[in-house]
Amino acid sequence: MEKIAVKVDDLTVAYNYKPxxxxxxxxxxxxVLMAIVGPNGAGKSTLIKAILxxxxxxxxxxxxxxxxxxxxxxxxxxVPQKGSVDWxxxxxxxxxxxxxxxxxxxxxxxxxxxxxxxxxxxxxxVGMLSFQGRQISQLSGGQQQRIFxxxxxxxxxxxxxxxxxxxxxxxxxxxAIINILKELxxxxxxxxVVHHDLQTVPEYFDWVTxxxxxxxxxxxxxxxFNDDNLTKTYGINYKVSIQx
Amino acid sequence: MDFIEYIKxxxxxxxxxxxxxxxxxxxGVTGMLGSFAVLRKQSLLGDAISHAALPGxxxxxxxxxxxxxxxxxxxxxxxxxxGTFWIRGITSKTHLKSDTALGLILSxxxxxxxxxxxxxxxxxxxxxxxxxxxxxxxxxxxxxSDVWLMTIVTGLCLFVLLLFWKEFKILLFDKDYALTLGFNxxxxxxxxxxFIVLAIVLGLQTVGVVLMSAMLLAPAxxxxxxxxxxxxxxxxxxxxxxSAGVFGTAISATQNNLSTGPVIVLVASVFVFFSFIxxxxxxxxxxxxxxxxxxxxxxxxxxLAFMYHIVEDHDDISHPHAIKILNNFQGFSRxxxxxxxxxxxxxxxxxxxxxxxxGVAAAxxxxxxxxxxD
Numbered sequence: 001m002e003k004i005a006v007k008v009d010d011l012t013v014a015y016n017y018k019p020x021x022x023x024x025x026x027x028x029x030x031x032v033l034m035a036i037v038g039p040n041g042a043g044k045s046t047l048i049k050a051i052l053x054x055x056x057x058x059x060x061x062x063x064x065x066x067x068x069x070x071x072x073x074x075x076x077x078x079v080p081q082k083g084s085v086d087w088x089x090x091x092x093x094x095x096x097x098x099x100x101x102x103x104x105x106x107x108x109x110x111x112x113x114x115x116x117x118x119x120x121x122x123x124x125x126v127g128m129l130s131f132q133g134r135q136i137s138q139l140s141g142g143q144q145q146r147i148f149x150x151x152x153x154x155x156x157x158x159x160x161x162x163x164x165x166x167x168x169x170x171x172x173x174x175x176a177i178i179n180i181l182k183e184l185x186x187x188x189x190x191x192x193v194v195h196h197d198l199q200t201v202p203e204y205f206d207w208v209t210x211x212x213x214x215x216x217x218x219x220x221x222x223x224x225f226n227d228d229n230l231t232k233t234y235g236i237n238y239k240v241s242i243q244x
Numbered sequence: 245m246d247f248i249e250y251i252k253x254x255x256x257x258x259x260x261x262x263x264x265x266x267x268x269x270x271x272g273v274t275g276m277l278g279s280f281a282v283l284r285k286q287s288l289l290g291d292a293i294s295h296a297a298l299p300g301x302x303x304x305x306x307x308x309x310x311x312x313x314x315x316x317x318x319x320x321x322x323x324x325x326x327g328t329f330w331i332r333g334i335t336s337k338t339h340l341k342s343d344t345a346l347g348l349i350l351s352x353x354x355x356x357x358x359x360x361x362x363x364x365x366x367x368x369x370x371x372x373x374x375x376x377x378x379x380x381x382x383x384x385x386x387x388x389s390d391v392w393l394m395t396i397v398t399g400l401c402l403f404v405l406l407l408f409w410k411e412f413k414i415l416l417f418d419k420d421y422a423l424t425l426g427f428n429x430x431x432x433x434x435x436x437x438x439f440i441v442l443a444i445v446l447g448l449q450t451v452g453v454v455l456m457s458a459m460l461l462a463p464a465x466x467x468x469x470x471x472x473x474x475x476x477x478x479x480x481x482x483x484x485x486x487s488a489g490v491f492g493t494a495i496s497a498t499q500n501n502l503s504t505g506p507v508i509v510l511v512a513s514v515f516v517f518f519s520f521i522x523x524x525x526x527x528x529x530x531x532x533x534x535x536x537x538x539x540x541x542x543x544x545x546x547x548l549a550f551m552y553h554i555v556e557d558h559d560d561i562s563h564p565h566a567i568k569i570l571n572n573f574q575g576f577s578r579x580x581x582x583x584x585x586x587x588x589x590x591x592x593x594x595x596x597x598x599x600x601x602x603g604v605a606a607a608x609x610x611x612x613x614x615x616x617x618d
Contacts, residue, residue, distance in 0.1 A: 016339070054423055073424065073425065073426045076424065078420075078424040080420055085417060086417075089417050090283075090468065090471060090476075090477050091417065092473075099418070099425075102410055102414055102422075102425050102427070103424075103426055103427075107411065108408065108411075
C-alpha cells in the first residue's frame with residue numbers, strides 16, 4: 001500500500017450549529033490526482049479550508065505525511081477560488097506569483113533575484129510569461145486562474161489543494177491546467193481538486209471523493225465512479241452514462 | 245490668497261510654521277495608512293474609530309481633570325482601540341456584517357461621548373471649556389511637542405511598514421492564502437489596525453472626530469487612480485495627504501482664519517475629484533476619450549472591412565467603386581472616408597473610391613488580428 005499523504009480523522013465543521021461537514025474520515029494516498037465532487041453546499045471548499053486550518057473545525061484532526069498539518073505547511077500549497085480576492089488590487093501578475101515564495105522566506109525577509117527567477121519559471125510553465133508585468137485586473141478569468149496556479153507551483157510543495165481551478169475558464173485553459181496537474185502527478189505530487197464537471201472526472205482524475213456533508217465514498221475512479229455513488233451523493237437518480 | 249504674503253508669514257510666524265508642519269506630517273501618515281484601509285475595503289473603519297475615541301477624551305478629563313493634549317489623547321487611544329476590537333469581535337462572533345458592526349460602534353460610542361461632554365459642560369468648575377474642540381478639531385492649538393509626537397509616530401509607522409511590507413501586502417490581497425503560508429494573519433491585522441487607530445487619534449486635535457475619516461480615505465482614494473503599484477499608491481497617498489495639510493493650512497491662515505480641519509479635508513476632496521476625472525488610466529475623462537476613439541476606430545475598421553469585401557471579388561484591387569455603394573452600409577460617413585484617405589488606405593476620385601495596396605494589407609491584417617483574439 002502506498003504512503004498516505006493526507007489523513008483526515010473525524011473532521012466536523014459547523015456554521016451556526018448546522019453541520020457543514022459531518023465526521024469525515026479521509027485518506028489520500030501519495031501521488032494521486034483526486035477530484036472532490038458533490039452538489040452545491042456539500043462542503044467541498046469547506047473540507048479543503050478545514051484541512052488547511054483556514055476554518056476551525058469543531059472536532060477532528062488532520063495529518064500530512066503522518067505529522068500535524070501545522071508543522072508541515074511547507075509541504076502543502078493552496079489554490080483558492082478565483083473569486084475570493086479583489087482582482088483590482090494594485091499589483092502585477094509577477095508580483096502575485098512571487099507571493100508563493102513568501103512562505104519559504106518567512107517573516108520580514110524580502111524576495112530577491114532567486115525568488116524572482118522561480119516566479120518567472122512558474123509563469124512560463126502556465127504560459128503566462130509575457131503577461132508578467134500586467135496589472136492583474138487586466139487579465140482574463142482564465143489568465144487569473146493560471147496566475148493562481150503559478151503562485152502555488154512556486155511553493156514547490158508535495159501536496160496541492162485547488163478550489164475549483166476550472167471555474168469560468170475556457171476549453172484551452174482547462175486543457176492547459178489539467179496538463180499541468182497531470183505533470184504534477186507524474187512528478188509524484190498529490191493533487192486534490194474541488195471539481196464540478198462530472199463528465200470530465202474519468203478523463204482527468206484517477207481518484208475521486210464523493211462528498212455531501214458526509215463522505216459518501218472515496219477511492220480509485222475506475223472502482224467507485226458509478227451511478228450508484230453519484231445517486232447517493234446528488235440525491236437524484238443519476239442516469240448520465242459515464243465512459244470509462 | 246496672497247501667496248507672497250503667506251511665504252512671509254510662514255518664515256516669520258512660528259505658530260503657523262508649527263501648524264503647517266503638523267498638518268503635513270498628519271496628512272502624510274494618514275494618507276499612507278489610509279491606503280491599507282481602502283484596499284481592505286474598511287473605508288468606514290476610520291470613521292468608527294474616530295467617533296469611538298470621543299468618550300475616551302471625556303473620561304480622561306473626568307479622571308485626571310487635566311486638559312493636557314497627551315492625557316486626553318491617551319484616553320482617545322484607549323477607547324478607540326476598544327471600539328476597534330469590539331468591531332472585530334462583533335463581526336467574527338455574530339452574524340452581523342462589518343458595516344453594521346461599524347455603524348453600531350460608531351453611534352454607541354459617539355452618543356456616549358456626547359453625553360459625557362454635555363455632562364462635563366454642566367459641571368460647576370470653569371475648567372471644562374474647550375473639550376468640544378475635538379469634535380471639529382482646532383489646528384491652531386498645535387504646539388511643537390504635538391508635532392514631535394506626530395513625527396515620531398510617523399517614523400515608527402514608516403519603519404514598521406517597510407519591515408513588514410511583504411506581510412502587509414499578502415494580508416491585503418489574500419488573507420487565507422497568507423495563513424496557509426504560515427503567517428500569523430491575526431498579528432499582522434492587529435498591527436496595521438493599531439497604527440490606523442494611532443494615526444486617527446493623533447489627528448483628532450487638528451481635524452476632529454467628525455471629519456477625521458476623510459483624512460484616511462481621500463488621499464488613498466485619489467492615489468489609487470494614478471498607479472497600479474501598491475508601493476507607489478502608498479507613496480502618492482502620503483504626498484496627497486501632506487499636500488492637503490500644507491495647502492489647507494495656507495488657505496485657512498490667509499482667508500480670515502477659516503477653520504483649518506474642514507479646509508484640509510476639502511483640499512483633499514479636491515484631489516479626489518481631480519484624480520477621478522483626470523487620471524490617465526482610470527479617470528473618467530480619458531475613459532470617455534478612449535471610448536470615443538475606440539468607437540471611431542471600430543467604425544473605420546468596419547468601413548474598411550466592407551470595402552475589402554467588395555474589392556475581393558475583383559482581380560484588380562484598384563478598380564474604382566461608387567461611393568453610393570457604401571451608403572448601404574450604416575458605418576459609412578464622409579469623415580470616415582476622409583480619414584481612411586489620410587491613412588493612404590483609400591483613393592477617392594470624384595464619386596468613386598478604390599482601395600490602395602496598403603488598404604488591402606490593412607484589411608487583411610484586420611481579419612488575422614480578429615482571428616488571433618478569438
